[in-house]
Amino acid sequence: MTTPVLSVRDLVVEIPTRRGVLRPVDQVSYDIHAGEILGVVGESGAGKSMTGNAVIGLLDRPARIVSGEVLLSGEPVHALKGERLRKLRGKKMGMIFQDPLTSLNPLLTIGEQLTETILEHLDVTQSEARERAIAALDEVGIPAARQRIGSYPHEFSGGMRQRVVIALALCAEPDLVIADEPTTALDVSVQAQIVALLKRLCREKGVAVMLVTHDMGVIAEAADRVAVMYAGRLAELGPVREVITNARHPYTAGLMASTPVASQGHRRLRQIPGAMPRLDNLPSGCAFHPRCDRAEPRCREEPGPSLEACDGRAACWFPLTEKTEVSA
Amino acid sequence: MLAYIIRRVAQSVLVLLVTGFVAFSMFSFVGDPIDNMLGQERTQADVERLRTQLGLDQPFPVQYYKFLEQAVQGNFGLSYRQGRPVSEILVERLPATLELAAVSGLLALAGGIGFGIFTAIRRRGPSASTIMTLSLIGVSLPTFLIGILLIYLFSVELGWLPSFGRGQVVDLGWWSTGFLTESGLKALILPAITLGLYQMTLIMRLVRTEMLEVLRMDYIRFARARGIREKSINFRHALKNTLVPVITITGLQLGSIIAFAIITETVFQWPGVGLLFINAIQFVDIPVMAAYLMMISVMFVGINLIVDMLYFAIDPRLRVDRTAGGH
Numbered sequence: 001m002t003t004p005v006l007s008v009r010d011l012v013v014e015i016p017t018r019r020g021v022l023r024p025v026d027q028v029s030y031d032i033h034a035g036e037i038l039g040v041v042g043e044s045g046a047g048k049s050m051t052g053n054a055v056i057g058l059l060d061r062p063a064r065i066v067s068g069e070v071l072l073s074g075e076p077v078h079a080l081k082g083e084r085l086r087k088l089r090g091k092k093m094g095m096i097f098q099d100p101l102t103s104l105n106p107l108l109t110i111g112e113q114l115t116e117t118i119l120e121h122l123d124v125t126q127s128e129a130r131e132r133a134i135a136a137l138d139e140v141g142i143p144a145a146r147q148r149i150g151s152y153p154h155e156f157s158g159g160m161r162q163r164v165v166i167a168l169a170l171c172a173e174p175d176l177v178i179a180d181e182p183t184t185a186l187d188v189s190v191q192a193q194i195v196a197l198l199k200r201l202c203r204e205k206g207v208a209v210m211l212v213t214h215d216m217g218v219i220a221e222a223a224d225r226v227a228v229m230y231a232g233r234l235a236e237l238g239p240v241r242e243v244i245t246n247a248r249h250p251y252t253a254g255l256m257a258s259t260p261v262a263s264q265g266h267r268r269l270r271q272i273p274g275a276m277p278r279l280d281n282l283p284s285g286c287a288f289h290p291r292c293d294r295a296e297p298r299c300r301e302e303p304g305p306s307l308e309a310c311d312g313r314a315a316c317w318f319p320l321t322e323k324t325e326v327s328a
Numbered sequence: 329m330l331a332y333i334i335r336r337v338a339q340s341v342l343v344l345l346v347t348g349f350v351a352f353s354m355f356s357f358v359g360d361p362i363d364n365m366l367g368q369e370r371t372q373a374d375v376e377r378l379r380t381q382l383g384l385d386q387p388f389p390v391q392y393y394k395f396l397e398q399a400v401q402g403n404f405g406l407s408y409r410q411g412r413p414v415s416e417i418l419v420e421r422l423p424a425t426l427e428l429a430a431v432s433g434l435l436a437l438a439g440g441i442g443f444g445i446f447t448a449i450r451r452r453g454p455s456a457s458t459i460m461t462l463s464l465i466g467v468s469l470p471t472f473l474i475g476i477l478l479i480y481l482f483s484v485e486l487g488w489l490p491s492f493g494r495g496q497v498v499d500l501g502w503w504s505t506g507f508l509t510e511s512g513l514k515a516l517i518l519p520a521i522t523l524g525l526y527q528m529t530l531i532m533r534l535v536r537t538e539m540l541e542v543l544r545m546d547y548i549r550f551a552r553a554r555g556i557r558e559k560s561i562n563f564r565h566a567l568k569n570t571l572v573p574v575i576t577i578t579g580l581q582l583g584s585i586i587a588f589a590i591i592t593e594t595v596f597q598w599p600g601v602g603l604l605f606i607n608a609i610q611f612v613d614i615p616v617m618a619a620y621l622m623m624i625s626v627m628f629v630g631i632n633l634i635v636d637m638l639y640f641a642i643d644p645r646l647r648v649d650r651t652a653g654g655h
């Protein structure tokens with residue numbers, strides 16, 4: 001098998017606080033291959049953004065990686081600092097943020113922001129950079145890119161701005177893109193377009209994409225595999241169809257039952273009782289056990305097992321059994 | 329944009345009319361200049377003659393109208409004390425104040441922006457915290473005290489720099505400058521520091537706060553995520569955004585340098601319009617006071633107008649005549 005573009009191994013991120021050390025990311029491992037989209041879902045505060053930021057080396061102090069590895073095409077990058085890390089950002093890995101309104105510098109034209117990034121990473125002349133910038137805008141579907149390159153961000157609508165952001169993230173042709181809720185701040189009508197665009201670029205350019213989202217519809221539409229996070233840990237990881245129709249971790253099952261797309265229409269939506277525990281107040285054992293209807297004494301005493309315990313799919317002592325047929 | 333400029337100019341004219349009224353009111357309500365001008369041994373005839381000569385016998389609205397008419401032409405009448413046209417005296421004194429204000433303003437701007445950026449970028453460094461602590465002193469010490477301390481240190485103790493006056497000036501006909509002689513430049517140093525220090529610390533703290541704010545923005549994070557180098561992030565992405573809000577305050581600060589010059593000019597006996605104004609108050613020399621007031625307000629209004637125009641130059645979002653072709 002080929003080396004994955006991104007390989008995260010037992011990643012642990014800690015935040016030292018006055019009331020003890022918090023672990024927003026705890027023993028997380030996953031791979032993303034070229035041309036593949038990994039969806040990352042989970043409740044607010046589950047550690048999705050923290051994982052993405054750790055990969056690209058943009059953790060805000062005092063959060064830091066304390067153990068584990070981040071391998072980019074097999075090369076360890078988690079320990080890189082300063083200039084060497086900066087040279088990788090944009091060139092090898094890019095990031096797309098949630099809000100296109102605030103992601104672009106309001107005082108620079110989109111052309112200036114694009115050419116600056118291109119000149120930073122690629123060995124091209126000013127005019128070649130300009131041509132590349134136009135091509136990048138063209139590629140993300142900005143009409144009349146040549147005319148619009150001198151425009152300022154405020155002259156674009158939200159959806160168009162997110163296209164510009166995507167062009168910026170991809171203009172130096174990175175192998176990996178981390179998209180942290182790229183559609184959350186957009187109108188429903190343009191969300192689907194942006195997802196389709198991401199998916200197309202991923203396939204055409206062979207980029208590995210980590211797509212963080214709350215929207216199971218987006219996951220179902222775009223992702224190849226999906227990682228479910230709960231209180232800093234991976235609860236479940238598997239092919240998207242499998243996970244949606246055949247969840248193995250009780251948390252995933254609950255999540256699916258509470259979202260309209262995944263629960264396939266007619267059944268009533270059920271909310272998981274309770275709320276995700278705060279990091280400074282985690283229960284013993286498996287962090288999900290207080291909300292889990294399958295919890296046994298073992299779940300209270302021992303932390304959840306590694307994914308391998310359940311065919312590499314779910315971190316659960318008592319996973320749901322495989323259904324042979326999808327109930328209608 | 330044109331409509332905006334016209335509106336701003338109209339507002340400015342209104343402001344000037346109001347200050348004009350205040351300035352003029354002083355003639356009728358503050359003291360009686362005749363008392364000051366003619367000593368104890370005066371005859372009623374002397375008083376009447378002077379009243380007519382100065383136009384003080386006419387009704388209030390007529391006097392106001394005449395005042396405005398003359399003021400627009402830069403004519404503020406005769407100084408009660410010196411008996412010369414006020415405009416002539418002002419023109420004589422103005423170069424001293426403007427040179428002092430220009431040097432202080434430059435000092436405040438360069439130092440304020442420079443130190444502001446430095447302390448924002450090196451937020452946790454020891455030199456940045458030292459500068460921040462020192463700046464607290466700059467903000468809290470009153471101007472006259474700074475002046476006196478500087479005089480004590482550099483003039484009295486060390487004897488390096490003069491403690492008063494403007495040194496030797498070169499007369500260029502319409503302008504007398506202290507920039508061309510050594511003694512003129514030396515004499516400028518202490519007053520310029522005294523006058524500029526407060527503004528400098530203010531601008532510095534403002535730039536620092538704004539810059540820290542900007543450095544937390546998403547687009548800075550996004551620029552980092554694209555591998556843009558720190559230098560470009562600080563000076564291209566962050567600085568420009570920092571300067572937008574800083575411009576207004578800074579503009580007003582520079583305006584107030586000319587106003588604050590009164591104190592510095594008094595401490596250093598600097599022969600500018602500020603000192604002229606202080607002396608005018610002592611002698612209730614109303615025409616001089618009125619002219620000074622008008623001059624200061626014209627400057628403030630002018631600076632305000634320029635600052636607003638600068639906004640347009642720096643922030644594309646305000647250039648509304650560019651049609652937005654959003655989708």
Ligand SMILES: Nc1ncnc2c1ncn2[C@@H]1O[C@H](COP(=O)(O)OP(=O)(O)OP(=O)(O)O)[C@@H](O)[C@H]1O
Nearest residue numbers: 015022024043044045046047048049050051062279
């Ligand atoms: N400086 C900090 N101090 C303490 N806790 C922090 C700090 N920064 C983040 N956290 C915690 O880290 C956890 C992970 O946050 P993260 O932003 O990764 O969540 P998320 O899954 O992206 O959530 P969302 O869907 O809301 O974006 C959260 O529980 C948050 O409260």
Ligand SMILES: [Mg+2]
Nearest residue numbers: 048049050180
């Ligand atoms: Mg998040």
